[in-house]
Amino acid sequence: MNWSEITVHIPFFGESIFLTIDVFIAWILLIVLVIGAIVYAFRKRKFPVIRDYLYTTNHRKVGTLYMIFGFIFFLRAGLDALFIRLQLALPNNNFMDFQLEKYNETFTSHGTMMIFFAAMPMLIGLMNIAVPLQIGAKDLAFPFLNAVSLWLFVAGGVMFGSAYFLNSSPAIGWTGYAPYSTAVYTPGAATNFYVFGVQISGLGTIFAALNMIVTIVRHRAPGMKLIRMPLFPWASLVTSFLIVIAFTVLAIALYLLMFDRLFGTSFFGGEEGDPVYWQHLFWFFGHPEVYVLALPAFGLFSDIISSFSKKPIFGYPAMVISLALIGFLGFMVWAHHMFTVGLGPMVNTFFAVTTMTIAIPTGIKVFNWIFTMHGGSLKTTTPMLFAIGFIPSFVMGGVTGVMLAVSAADFQLHDTHFVVAHFHYVILASTILGIFAGLYYWYPKITGYQLNETLGKWHFWLFLIGYHMTFLPMHLTGMQGLPRRVYTYGSDEGMTALNFTSTIGASLMGVSIVILVWNIWQTNRQGILVGDDPWDGRTLEWSVASPSPEDTFTPMPFIECTDPFWDAKTKGQKLKTAPNPRPAPIDEHTVLPFLMALAVLVIGFGLIYQSYLTAGIGGVAIFALFIIRSFRDEHTSFHKEGARHE
Amino acid sequence: MNNTDAALFKDKKMGFLIYLGIEAIMFMVLFMTYTIFTPPTKDPFPADIFEIKTVVLASVFLLSSSVTLFLSDKYLKKERKTPFIIWLVLTFLLAAAFLGVEINEFASYVQQGYTTSSNVFMGAFYVLVGLHAAHVVFGIGWMIILFIHHIRKIPAPLFLSKQTIFSYYWHFVDLIWVLIIIIVYVPYL
């Protein structure tokens, strides 16, 4: 079968694009799905709801949108993962046209989308939903900016996602290594999609982090000192600092790469440029990024474990300090991704040691989770199952991490499936299990309903088994030398059974995701309201109505201890109220954030196809929107009643 | 300012200061890039193309614009409108003059054939100093909007907050220029 011979040409910014058969099918599926969604929305009269969400700046609704779009990109990137696994299922396999360049495109899309457009947004979504409710804030500090962040992420994701449909997926790996990513080796639109897609959504992420910091520092309920704050907000705070530093460095790295690609500089290639400089910049972002993914999950597991053990978290101060320590050390280890570059034994030793050091605060956390459960009355609800599944799985990923930190060993293991196994172990155990746990845990706060527990447990077990089945064999194939980013292997290499097992595991995960989707569908259809406090929780979010109303915390509670809601419940009292809470951020109903992101999307497409006229139009639009915003921001309308400037 | 104004203004100040921290990191990386690749191994060399006159002229304009903005702020707080607007207009003019000098400098380089692709030093120079110049352009646009808000007579506390945020921005842009003088120009003059 040679699918790629059937092609359709469509003009696009003066370029014509080969429409291979798989892309053609994808187009048809997309169109059917979109039409289906529109018809559904029409039948069920959902347009007012859609409009409401398009205009919203409320933290729960913005968070929900983050979750929805993040989940869509998760499905897309998961599909890529399945294609990768199908191609690798058998030796010398030819699954559709997923060989050679197409394979490169597939793992690049998979990695980039999972990290930037699935995992991070869903975590930020959970932060948006839960953090204000947990600290007694009425909203994020800057609701408008929050909506801007959301739509920038969506714009970046849609842009990156559209590359496949235009048959110009980037094929440079999620790491975008130079000089391959420079215009000399990958000219044309494909790599530009990587540069601008990640850049745009990265901007949104930076703003989201800034917002989160101000919210946590300045909008806590009266009496909620930092040391009384639940651990998820703590983790979000540390994470936000990591984002602010790491993503900014990435932004400049991409800015330089953009100049290399479009405007003739040669920082990362050519006779003067330095490809290793790209690696330094990228990994100075890239390593903290894995903590950006992991720390929020640590925080949310801490809250969940404490909730369902009916005990306060063990060693709260140690938990906070280790979060901060991990965040700090995270910036001192980046060159462990570059052991084989040839930086020299001293450099390698330094980075090997710092890397191993991180195991210490992480170990502290693991023991504290276990001690929290020890002697508690455990309730094995679905969120708790995910938390319990997380601990040993994550530790396994951590152990292989320390193995890779031995720089001598890394020379052998580098760029093999051992590394693929390692980072999937840590990321899936922390981030993905964490996102699922958070979704089940806070679903009542998002919708008012509780996801079905039986289906939830099916989801958990299938996913956990599938996950170990997929990635455990990769340690072995990796040690046997199966290189990553290579689309096949020989039948005489003795890896067939292991690889086939991996592929079966991946399909089990796929099935579990179908169960999750079914669960969400059923739960929403049945619509059984479960009340404010279905889990018998400990922290403030369970004291407000479900789903959380737009005006929360009226009256404002006064906090005197950690786990205030639990404390009040056990004493049979109501939460004390604070007489004079600080003024709330002003909520708005505005489509400007959406339009701003749209303008940025236009600029991005203009630059991708080097149609500077298009980019210019987008540029004018964005500045016009800035000005409009300046003239009708929420403070102005707020002041309409007040005195005039005279 | 009433209670709500004051609290929201503090939020905004903190948020904007963090934003400037982000910008500072961005410029730090660009300064690092510049120092890594300068001096270059091939023509053009910074010592051959930088001119003391331009740097001094640009600096005088931009640095004094910080002083005039400071004075403008002072009179705004004292609610003395005439001196406030005069100093703000002066700030605007100085910024425009700085921009003129910059455009001139860039144009003369381009005329001599020194573009982003000449060598990696020129590239690093343009992405750094160019980004700074873009900030100045943005600031000039921002001042125009401030004038309009002033004429519209928006509520006083709101105007004060807008002006304060702008002056944070402007002083930051100035600070970056000082670093540009020290790191980009002075070693090669």
Ligand code: HEM
């Ligand atoms: C859900 C099941 C998943 C499966 C079956 C899967 C499978 C794979 C495989 C086989 C590769 C290696 C491709 C190769 O190097 O030849 C890969 C790469 C990668 N995966 Fe996954 N993955 C999954 C989920 C995730 C998640 C949740 C994330 C992150 C949030 C992730 C991030 C990555 C990254 C960053 C790469 C590296 C891409 C590159 O080499 O540029 N994956 N995945």
Ligand SMILES: [Cu+2]
């Ligand atoms: Cu790392």
